[in-house]
Amino acid sequence: MSTKLMRFAFLLALAGLVAACGKNEEQAANKAAVPAAPVAVPTATPDAAILTAVRMLRANDINGLLTAALPAAQLAKIKTDWTQHLTKDPITDEDRRKFADQMTRLTAPGAEDKIYADIEPQLKKFDKEGAAQMPMMIAMGQGFVQSSIQQSKDLSDEQKKQSAALVDATAKWAQGVKFTDPALVKGAIAAICKTARDLNLKSLNEVRALSYDQGMLKAGIALGGLKQVLAVYGLSLDKSLDSIKVETVSTTGDAAKVKVTYSAFDQPFTTESDLLKVDGKWYGKQAIERWQKEQAQAAATAANPPATPPAPAAK
Structure with missing residues (x-):
């Protein structure tokens, strides 16, 4: 799987988990748990809007997730700009070669055994020379993320508290996993190879030619693959998504506050999220405010376009 696709899937998974933690989800007022399969749910209430996004994420339906989480105008712009964003970065023949080689390696018959044989010496070397450094590395990463959370201007004090607790639980999980365990590595490789085959992308040109x-x-396929890799190491995003329950705490006009409870790493978590109603549907307050800010900036730029620099004087 290409680095860009894996990064995209990872970001989507994290974004979904944050949403599950209270930024973009809601449930029915009876606090029913999220079912494992996607169900058509109206988004006319705050809790139902969040449940829709959760169910789409549970089903690896990225289009459904974006449709539930973003205002129609914002989603329309994403679709309009899709090709432009997908092809804006230039690629070289070397980029094309590396991508094709990687996909060929991942999808070839017997790829799983070949890849493990190639990396086994590195795993043994790490176990011998680097494993002792893992606790320190995890602790450093934990501290960095905790610092970022505390400095965030987008999170309330309660959200910071819950996010910090989730980071601590994640670090504890990471400390207890031997990531180089042969059985686990083989399971992860198998999931990655299957995902690469399911993606069925042989060249970067094919990637750049994809429609929205x-x-x-x-x-969605990449996200599903990432879930499978994490599950090999005992981290089930779907289990956390299935545990989400949402309660509308208050509604005042077009503003609402919801309480989201969920389980992660076998621990209970609770947080609150603010939502706004736009065109009869509920969305995360931060997403709406960000979209409104982008619209205002675009309007200002259109009204006052940057001056065209003068042409260089002829010599």
Whole structure:
């Protein structure tokens, strides 16, 4: 799987988990748990809007997730700009070669055994020379993320507290996993190879030619693959998504506050999220405010376009 696709899937998974932690989800007022399969749920209430996003994420339906989480105008712009964003970065023949080689390696018959044989010496070397450093590395990463959370201007004090607790639980999980365990590594490789085969992308040109709908399907496959890799190491995103319950705490006009409870690493977590109603549907307050800010900036730029620099004087 390409680095860009894996990064995209990882970010989507994290974004979904944050949403599950209270930034973009809601449930029915009876606090029913999220079912494992996607169900058509109206988004006319705050809790139902969050449940819709959770169910789409549970089903690896990225288009459904974006449709539930973003205002129609914002989603329309994403679709309009899709090709431009997908092809804006230039690629070289070397980029094309590396991508093709990587996908060929991941999808070839017997790829799983070949890849493990190639990396086994590195795993043994790490166990011998680097494993003792893992606790320190995890602790450093934990401290960095905790610092970022505390400095965030987008999180309330309660959200910071819950996010910090989740980071601590994640670090504890990481400390207890031997990531180089042969059985686990083989399981992860098998999941990655299967995902690469399911993506069925042989070249970067094919990636850049994807339509929005095709891209969303591929992103869903990549996200599903990432879930499988994490599950090998005992981290089930779907289990956390299935545990989400949402309660509307208050509604005042077009603003609402919801309480989200969920389980992660076998621990209970609770947080609150603010939502706003736009065109009869509920969305995360931060997403709406960010979209409004982008619209205002675009309007200001259109009204006052940057001056064209003068042409260089002829010599």
